[in-house]
Amino acid sequence: MxxxxxxxxxxxxxxRHNVGSWYIYSLAKNYLSILKEEKKFFGFTGCLNIKSNFIRLLIPDIFMNINGFSVHRMASFYNISLNQILIVHDxxxxxxxxxxxxxxxxxSGHNGLRHIIKEFNTKVNFYRLRIGIGRPKNKNEISSFVLSIPDFKEMKLIKKSISYAIKENFTLLNLIQ
Structure with a gap:
């Protein structure tokens, strides 16, 4: 997943806070997968079948600090443990x-990850793809920074890194093989 x-x-x-969803949208488009809203999982889901591996996709459609509800709900439904999930985040x-x-x-201070860990109620390692968004000079501006739109140059760099990650298969495929 x-x-x-x-x-x-x-x-x-x-x-910037939504770069994880940008990755999923790009991945789905690359593999011709359609994402659809699934209210029971509080988000948009899809699936990929790559090299005979069936991989579920999820973009939670609830606020970042409670994304764990969505992730845990879908993982529980399909009997997927946290260490079988790749979390893509800013x-x-x-x-x-x-x-x-x-x-x-x-x-690492990320509220979305914090809530996922809380929901799974376990101290198990899990997979993460960290997508750089930079940091504001003033640490008091972090909330407004992550909720702002990157400038043209930053957007281009972020999108290029997402394309690279997909091209180089920084996905569960590397873990499954």
């Missing part, structure tokens, strides 16, 4: 255009 963390509502779609500690793949426990 691959999850792209996001905030709901049209006004947030282009914000990362303040990486510059725009930088991506890093990580397998560990912890949220």
């Amino acid at each position: 691959i999850v792209g963390l996001s905030n709901p509502k049209k006004k947030y779609h282009k914000t 990362d303040l500690d990486l510059a725009p255009g930088i991506i890093k793949y990580k397998y560990s426990y912890g949220h």
Whole structure:
């Protein structure tokens, strides 16, 4: 299962905090998968069949700080454990255009990850694809920064990193093989 963390509502779609959903939309488009709203999972879902591997996709359509409800609901329904999920999310500690793949426990201050860990109620390592969005100079501006739209240059770098991640298969495919 691959999850792209996001905030709901049209006004947030282009914000830095929603880069996880940008990844899922791009991945689905690349593999000709259709995402559809599934209210029972509080989000948009799809699936991929790549090299005989069936992979579920999820973009939660609830606020970031409660994305765990959506992730846990879908994972429980399909009997998927947290360590079988790739969580794709924005990362303040990486510059725009930088991506890093990580397998560990912890949220690094990210509220979406924090809530997922709380919902699964376990201290198991899990897979993350961190997409760099940069960091504001003033740490008091973090909330407004993640909820703002990247400038043209940053947007181009972020989209390029997402394309690279998909091209290089920074997905569950690497874990399944």
